[in-house]
Amino acid sequence: MSLKISEIIDLIRRQLYGTRGIIISLISLTLLILPIIFWRLDLPFPANTLLLCLLYSILAMAWNILAGYTGQISFGHAIFFGVGAYTTMILMLYYGVTPWIGMFIGGIIAALTGLALGFPLFRLRSHWFTLATIAASEIFKLVFISWKWVGGAAGLQPPIVPSELALYYLQYAGPYIYIYIALGILGIEIIALYLIINSKTGFYLQAIREDEYAAMSMGINPFKYKMIAMLVSAFFTGIGGGLYTVRYRFIDPFAVFDLITISVYIAVAGILGGIYTFIGPIVGAFIFMPITEYVRAQIVVRFPRYYGLHVFVLGIILAIITLSMPEGVVGWLEKKGLIKRELTLFNPSKLKEDEII
Amino acid sequence: MTVSLIDLINAIINGVLIGSIYSLIAMGLALIWGVMDVINFAQGDFMMLGAFITYWLLALAGIDPLISIPISFSIVFILGVLTQKFIIEKILHAPLVSQITATFALLLIIRYGAEVFFGPFTRRVSTGYTGIILRYGAISFPLTRGIAFVASIIVTTALYFFLTKTYIGIALRAVSQNRIAAELLGIDVNKMYYLAFGLGVGISAVGGSLLSTFYPIYPEMGAFFCLIAFIIVVFGGFGSVFGAYISGIIIGVAECVSALFIPPTLKDVVAFGLFIIMVLIRPTGLFGAKLGL
Numbered sequence: 001m002s003l004k005i006s007e008i009i010d011l012i013r014r015q016l017y018g019t020r021g022i023i024i025s026l027i028s029l030t031l032l033i034l035p036i037i038f039w040r041l042d043l044p045f046p047a048n049t050l051l052l053c054l055l056y057s058i059l060a061m062a063w064n065i066l067a068g069y070t071g072q073i074s075f076g077h078a079i080f081f082g083v084g085a086y087t088t089m090i091l092m093l094y095y096g097v098t099p100w101i102g103m104f105i106g107g108i109i110a111a112l113t114g115l116a117l118g119f120p121l122f123r124l125r126s127h128w129f130t131l132a133t134i135a136a137s138e139i140f141k142l143v144f145i146s147w148k149w150v151g152g153a154a155g156l157q158p159p160i161v162p163s164e165l166a167l168y169y170l171q172y173a174g175p176y177i178y179i180y181i182a183l184g185i186l187g188i189e190i191i192a193l194y195l196i197i198n199s200k201t202g203f204y205l206q207a208i209r210e211d212e213y214a215a216m217s218m219g220i221n222p223f224k225y226k227m228i229a230m231l232v233s234a235f236f237t238g239i240g241g242g243l244y245t246v247r248y249r250f251i252d253p254f255a256v257f258d259l260i261t262i263s264v265y266i267a268v269a270g271i272l273g274g275i276y277t278f279i280g281p282i283v284g285a286f287i288f289m290p291i292t293e294y295v296r297a298q299i300v301v302r303f304p305r306y307y308g309l310h311v312f313v314l315g316i317i318l319a320i321i322t323l324s325m326p327e328g329v330v331g332w333l334e335k336k337g338l339i340k341r342e343l344t345l346f347n348p349s350k351l352k353e354d355e356i357i
Numbered sequence: 358m359t360v361s362l363i364d365l366i367n368a369i370i371n372g373v374l375i376g377s378i379y380s381l382i383a384m385g386l387a388l389i390w391g392v393m394d395v396i397n398f399a400q401g402d403f404m405m406l407g408a409f410i411t412y413w414l415l416a417l418a419g420i421d422p423l424i425s426i427p428i429s430f431s432i433v434f435i436l437g438v439l440t441q442k443f444i445i446e447k448i449l450h451a452p453l454v455s456q457i458t459a460t461f462a463l464l465l466i467i468r469y470g471a472e473v474f475f476g477p478f479t480r481r482v483s484t485g486y487t488g489i490i491l492r493y494g495a496i497s498f499p500l501t502r503g504i505a506f507v508a509s510i511i512v513t514t515a516l517y518f519f520l521t522k523t524y525i526g527i528a529l530r531a532v533s534q535n536r537i538a539a540e541l542l543g544i545d546v547n548k549m550y551y552l553a554f555g556l557g558v559g560i561s562a563v564g565g566s567l568l569s570t571f572y573p574i575y576p577e578m579g580a581f582f583c584l585i586a587f588i589i590v591v592f593g594g595f596g597s598v599f600g601a602y603i604s605g606i607i608i609g610v611a612e613c614v615s616a617l618f619i620p621p622t623l624k625d626v627v628a629f630g631l632f633i634i635m636v637l638i639r640p641t642g643l644f645g646a647k648l649g650l
Contacts, residue, residue, distance in 0.1 A: 073457050120633050127396040130457050131587050132636060138584060139629045146622045259580075264461070271458055308472030308576070315465025322458045323447055 008195060035179040044174060045297060051175040051247065053289045054182035055240055059262075060269040060281030061189055062236035067267070068275030069197060070229040071209030072122075076133025077237050078262035079117070079140050080110040084238025085256045086144070088245040089156050092169065099170045103242030110238025114230040122226050125212075134259065141257035155252025170246040178247045185243065186282075189236050196232060197278060205229055237266075260311055265292075268318050274328025283330050288317065360617045363495040368613040374502040376609020377509035381564030382582050383589035383601040384516065385557035390590065391598065392533045392553035395445060398460040400561055401583025402467040405576060407433055407562025408569040409475065412482055422482055423504070426566045433562035437555035445554060446547070464583075471576035479575045487570055505567035512563055513602050520598070529553060561586075581625070588632040 016024060031054075038047035059077065067073050084106035091097035091105060121132050145153045161169045172178070196202050207215040208222045215222060245251055256262065265288075273284025296310040325332050333339045386400045397403075410429040414420040420428070440463065448459040489500040520526040531539040532549045540546050564582075572578070589608050593600030608628055615627040 067454070071453070073454055075461075120637050123636055126453050127457060128591070131396065131591075132632075135584060135588065135629050135632055139626055139633075142623060142626050142629075146620055260465075264465070267458070271454065275454060305476060306473055307477045308469040311465055312469035312473050315462050315469060318458055318462035319444070319466060322455050322462055323444065326451060326455045 012191065012194075031183055032180075035176045039174070039176045047175045047179065049290050049293045051179050051182060052293060053286045054179060054186055055243060055247075056265060056269050056285040056289050057282040058182065058186050058189055058240045058243070059237055059266045060273070060285050061186070061193060062233045062240070063266045064270045064275055064281045065193055065196070065205070066226075066229045066233040067270060068277075068280070069202065069205045069209060070226055072226060072229070073130045073267070074133045074233075075130050075259065075263045075267060076117075076137040077233075077266050078257045078259065079133075079137045080114055080234040080237035081241040081244070081262050082140060082144065082251075082253070082256035083113045084110040084241025085245045085251050086150055086156075086241075087238070088242035089158070089251055090150065092245075093156060093158050098168050099242060099246045103239050103246070106242040106245075107235040107238035110241065111231045111235040113238075114234030115227060118227050118230045122223055122230075134263075137257055137259060137263060141253050144253035144257060151252070153253065155250060155255070157250045171249070175247065178243065181246075182243060185236075185239055192236075193232070194278070201225065201228060260314075264314070265289075268314060268321075272317065272321055272328055274331035274334075276327065277330040277334065280328050280330040284328065287329065288314075291317070364617055365614065367496055367498075368617055369610055370496065370498055371502070372610030372613030373606050374498060374506045374609070375613065376606035377506045378564050378568050379582070379585050379589055379609055380602040380605025381509050381512060381567070382561045383586040383593070383605050384513070384598050385560040385564075386586050387590050387593070387598045387601040388560070389553055389557035392529060393445070393449070393550055395449070395456060396460065396587075397463075397554075397557065398457070398583065399464040399467055399579075400558065400586055401579030401581070402464050402471075403433055403437065403558035403579075404561040404565035404568070404582055405471060405574075405579040406436070406467065407565030408572075408574045408578065409471065409565075410562070411566040411569045412480055412574050415482055415484070421484060422566060422570050423508075426508070426563055429562050429566045430559045434555040434559035437558035438551045440558075441551050441554040446550070449550075464579075468576055468579060475576060477576065479573045481573055482569045484570075499571055501570040505570065508567055509564070512560065513599070516560070517599065525552065585628060588628050591632055592635050 031050075034050060035047060038044075038050070059081065063074065063077050084103070087106035087109045088099050088102040091102040092099055097105070117136055121129060121136065124132050144150055150156065158169070158171075161171050166172055170177075170181075197205075204215065204220050204225045205228075207218070207220060208225055212222050241256060244256065269285040269288050270281040271284065272288050273282065274280030292310045292314055295313050300306055300309050321328070327335060330339065382400060382404050385403075386397060389395060389397050389400075407429045410432055411422050411425045414425040414428060415422060444459055444463060448455045451459075487499075487501055490497050491500050491503060518526075520530055528539065528544045529549055529552060531542070531544060532546055532553075536546055539549075568582075585608065589601055589605045592608060593602075593604030608631070611631060612624055612628055616624040619627070
């Protein structure tokens with residue numbers, strides 16, 4: 001990447017000027033104050049939902065760089081989520097590594113898993129790629145179910161630690177502390193993805209999505225750039241898995257490698273918000289998670305007979321979005337002119353001749 | 358671990374029998390993909406509907422599972438045509454992501470709709486002959502699996518004659534080979550799409566009805582069979598309907614034989630592993646003529 005630190009700061013500062021800056025500051029401030037309000041008023045349900053919104057924002061943003069920007073629709077992101085979750089848990093449980101570092105290592109292991117999977121998966125295109133990601137995530141689930149060292153089907157659970165070790169093991173009651181951690185991760189992720197999308201790499205990724213053969217004929221190696229997108233995507237998904245581990249303190253293969261509640265939820269959040277937009281996945285997660293959480297917690301938990309209703313609702317949302325608003329909420333607002341389309345700050349005409357490829 | 362010859366023969370026979378059911382689901386998928394270039398993620402769930410129709414006909418009206426097969430085929434065929442009209446037709450020329458999410462949304466609606474309306478319970482079909490086990494020396498298998506195998510051969514043969522000997526079948530293949538040329542020759546492509554989707558999911562429903570006689574019925578049963586069907590379609594070559602039949606049996610045998618050597622929970626990994634290897638060494642499949650890349 002050719003960006004210098006000063007240029008990066010400049011790029012971010014430019015985003016914070018004017019109306020957009022005011023809106024971003026207001027939203028950030030609200031998100032910072034909300035957990036305190038929920039905590040003082042003792043409202044666990046909205047706080048939990050907020051945490052889930054943030055968690056799925058992290059995941060959907062990561063998914064979108066592969067799906068939206070590179071055009072490789074993955075329904076197998078549960079793999080990276082699960083690998084990140086298991087790495088964090090195993091490091092904490094067997095080696096006493098603090099999750100602060102464990103989450104990061106989980107991201108790295110997930111990224112390496114992504115690289116290894118990229119070799120067979122990127123040989124396939126379009127639907128078949130999607131399909132192979134589902135098959136791969138089923139393999140991971142089945143292997144983790146029969147793998148005794150990682151707890152098998154019973155899963156893993158860390159012991160309760162005394163309160164003076166709470167910071168080291170990140171064990172706090174309720175979702176409140178974790179909301180701030182999620183906000184921190186999301187903030188870093190937004191900046192990192194923003195820089196990637198607005199660099200030459202981001203430009204190449206979109207070229208591959210639009211027309212892979214044309215991109216190839218311009219000298220772009222699609223495999224290499226798909227791998228880069230996969231690496232970044234898997235890294236942040238793995239960190240999201242680590243966050244899940246420290247928040248819920250229990251993982252089993254059925255929960256973290258689940259096709260519906262992980263892979264498909266992520267994809268729906270991204271598609272609902274608009275996969276061709278930068279902030280779409282966050283908007284999608286904040287619309288979609290409250291609905292599905294409300295249905296799940298208020299109806300499905302109370303009446304187990306209606307198990308599956310929240311996924312049924314999800315299916316209907318997905319069908320409506322697909323058939324009537326395929327560009328997503330943010331994309332639709334942009335089309336109507338209610339939001340100004342984010343201009344890419346990367347300007348190809350500024351490149352020197354030898355830098356173009 | 359030693360495996361006796363009898364165990365091996367039994368595993369192969371059972372593999373062929375279960376593989377023939379896999380094949381029925383996979384053939385429907387291959388037909389839809391071949392004609393319309395659409396991947397139907399909800400294929401396994403139309404199969405589940407077939408199984409449930411058989412169950413309800415037996416439970417409510419006392420209709421024998423074997424007699425209910427044509428009924429379940431017809432109902433699911435009509436459902437398939439309606440799906441084509443109201444969902445698939447709208448996304449045929451849409452971007453890739455819409456094509457994927459449309460059939461995936463269909464999957465969620467059918468599977469979890471069944472869960473909500475039928476309840477998340479496991480049911481079984483039992484008639485006078487579901488408990489009978491055929492024995493020949495040390496070789497044995499349930500009668501219902503044998504019936505399912507014979508029925509799958511009949512359905513496949515009928516499909517073969519339909520696709521090669523009748524005008525409509527030949528028109529369907531023409532659309533699959535070249536849509537524009539077929540249109541120029543006066544074939545109504547949209548009607549062919551209705552037929553392909555209805556037939557594709559209808560064949561899966563027959564598989565579901567046959568499966569219900571020896572397999573527990575529950576709303577999420579389609580998940581596993583759908584994945585297996587995809588693997589079979591990739592294995593047999595994209596869009597090759599009869600390649601799908603043969604490779605379905607190969608996958609069934611591979612699964613049952615490997616279950617003798619490895620822990621049963623890892624049995625399904627063999628099928629998925631074969632899929633990944635296939636993708637790596639021969640992406641066009643065993644019998645593939647149509648390039649799937």
